[in-house]
Amino acid sequence: MPDLTPLPSNLKALLDRLAQLSPRVVEATRIAGELARQLDMPVYLVGGVVRDLLLGRESVDLDLVVDGDGAAFARGLADRLEVPLRLHPTFMTGELSTPSGCRIDIAAARGETYPQPASLPVVERAALTEDLRRRDFSVNAMAIPLFSRSHRPAELVDLFSGHGDLAAGFLRVLHERSFQDDPTRILRAARFELRLGLRLDLAAEELVAQVVAEAVFDRLSSGRLRQELSLTLASANPSATLDRLAALGVTESLHPALQWGTAEQDRFLRLTRILERSEVEQREGKGRVALLLTAWVWDRPRSVRNDLAERLQLPAGARYLLVEGIGRIAEASHGLLTLGPRNLAPRVVSEKLRHLSGDELLLMHALAEGAGRADAVEPTPAGWAWREIAEMRGLQLTISGRDLLAIGFQPGRELGRTLEEIRGARLDRTITAEEELAMARQIFEQSEERRQE
Numbered sequence: 001m002p003d004l005t006p007l008p009s010n011l012k013a014l015l016d017r018l019a020q021l022s023p024r025v026v027e028a029t030r031i032a033g034e035l036a037r038q039l040d041m042p043v044y045l046v047g048g049v050v051r052d053l054l055l056g057r058e059s060v061d062l063d064l065v066v067d068g069d070g071a072a073f074a075r076g077l078a079d080r081l082e083v084p085l086r087l088h089p090t091f092m093t094g095e096l097s098t099p100s101g102c103r104i105d106i107a108a109a110r111g112e113t114y115p116q117p118a119s120l121p122v123v124e125r126a127a128l129t130e131d132l133r134r135r136d137f138s139v140n141a142m143a144i145p146l147f148s149r150s151h152r153p154a155e156l157v158d159l160f161s162g163h164g165d166l167a168a169g170f171l172r173v174l175h176e177r178s179f180q181d182d183p184t185r186i187l188r189a190a191r192f193e194l195r196l197g198l199r200l201d202l203a204a205e206e207l208v209a210q211v212v213a214e215a216v217f218d219r220l221s222s223g224r225l226r227q228e229l230s231l232t233l234a235s236a237n238p239s240a241t242l243d244r245l246a247a248l249g250v251t252e253s254l255h256p257a258l259q260w261g262t263a264e265q266d267r268f269l270r271l272t273r274i275l276e277r278s279e280v281e282q283r284e285g286k287g288r289v290a291l292l293l294t295a296w297v298w299d300r301p302r303s304v305r306n307d308l309a310e311r312l313q314l315p316a317g318a319r320y321l322l323v324e325g326i327g328r329i330a331e332a333s334h335g336l337l338t339l340g341p342r343n344l345a346p347r348v349v350s351e352k353l354r355h356l357s358g359d360e361l362l363l364m365h366a367l368a369e370g371a372g373r374a375d376a377v378e379p380t381p382a383g384w385a386w387r388e389i390a391e392m393r394g395l396q397l398t399i400s401g402r403d404l405l406a407i408g409f410q411p412g413r414e415l416g417r418t419l420e421e422i423r424g425a426r427l428d429r430t431i432t433a434e435e436e437l438a439m440a441r442q443i444f445e446q447s448e449e450r451r452q453e
């Protein structure tokens with residue numbers, strides 16, 4: 001159960017606390033508070049930042065709810081922070097990012113008009129309540145006023161007992177149809193559980209079982225399913241998050257290809273270990289997600305993978321890796337095995353693997369024949385894939401065409417073939433970098449001799 005930190009007693013103390021915990025959001029919060037006062041517009045910090053403040057954790061993003069003309073407030077804030085603003089008038093929201101990397105979402109608490117002064121507090125409270133009621137969990141439905149007529153600055157607005165739930169370590173939904181309204185909340189819950197050490201309460205778990213039985217994920221749009229799945233795969237410990245979702249019976253109900261068990265855990269483990277190696281160019285964001293998703297469904301038939309790619313409407317690169325990449329890797333592995341990888345010259349192997357992308361090679365090393373055995377060194381296909389990644393693909397000759405021209409070669413095909421030949425010798429380690437020029441001279445002399453004969 002998390003230990004909660006006491007809420008700061010006033011706005012200044014709140015800003016001081018944010019400055020300690022979340023330096024990236026404090027400046028924007030201070031400016032938002034000043035602007036709210038100047039515009040005489042109630043503005044609240046809501047959602048994750050409030051939760052994180054109580055948990056004593058850093059927040060990188062800010063969620064603001066404005067009671068009034070949200071667009072005017074958003075424009076004013078963007079002006080003061082001197083950053084561009086994206087407005088979504090249909091949803092009455094605005095979005096901006098500060099140079100320090102803090103994303104700010106501004107929502108206008110909906111449904112109100114400009115009310116009479118006497119009724120302001122009531123309307124303000126109603127508007128805020130409306131906004132908080134739409135949120136996912138009680139711990140994410142708390143607010144702190146930066147400026148308000150009905151609440152003191154820095155006073156916690158907690159209409160759904162979020163504070164108590166946070167102290168008890170519970171994720172509780174605000175009403176019984178919450179997961180039917182938005183099943184992505186289940187995936188959010190699994191991420192919050194892992195990241196924040198919270199746990200869905202029993203009632204919420206039962207609601208999950210109910211919506212899973214109703215196949216509620218089938219109603220989710222491709223875009224939202226893809227987005228939530230990507231966030232899950234991009235989380236700090238995707239394997240543990242998926243363990244939890246599998247225990248809740250969720251993974252397969254996202255799509256039949258997405259069964260999750262020990263084989264899938266093992267594939268994730270092998271792949272993530274490799275992605276952490278210093279020789280591997282770091283894969284962040286979408287690239288990493290596509291790799292994990294492909295490892296997840298590695299042994300499913302192509303038709304099933306294709307169906308998954310359709311369901312998620314994957315972008316072209318991720319789709320190709322998932323649908324075609326696995327087959328291309330299998331084919332390359334099979335090719336090496338048929339030739340007998342033990343007796344193959346590196347240059348021949350490199351030739352065979354040349355058409356594979358960097359991502360395909362990583363998957364081949366992590367998951368193909370021979371992977372997982374004593375760090376997968378050649379002569380297995382997985383081992384060859386590693387040598388291709390770490391050594392062969394990036395091998396640069398120390399000499400270039402210009403050096404060959406200086407020796408006497410004429411521009412043309414022979415010059416290209418000679419460079420290829422020298423590269424092959426380097427791959428086979430029959431010459432060193434220092435011997436490249438000597439080999440070039442030797443080839444030149446031999447061809448001169450042949451010409452003179």
Ligand code: ATP
Nearest residue numbers: 046047048049061063134135136140141182184185
């Ligand atoms: P994180 O630290 O992961 O950013 P967060 O709680 O700030 O956590 P966001 O996705 O940025 O998560 O969402 C901000 C707030 O918007 C949440 O705290 C929650 O109140 C609300 N929210 C987000 N997604 C949903 C949803 N699917 N249903 C209801 N409320 C949501």
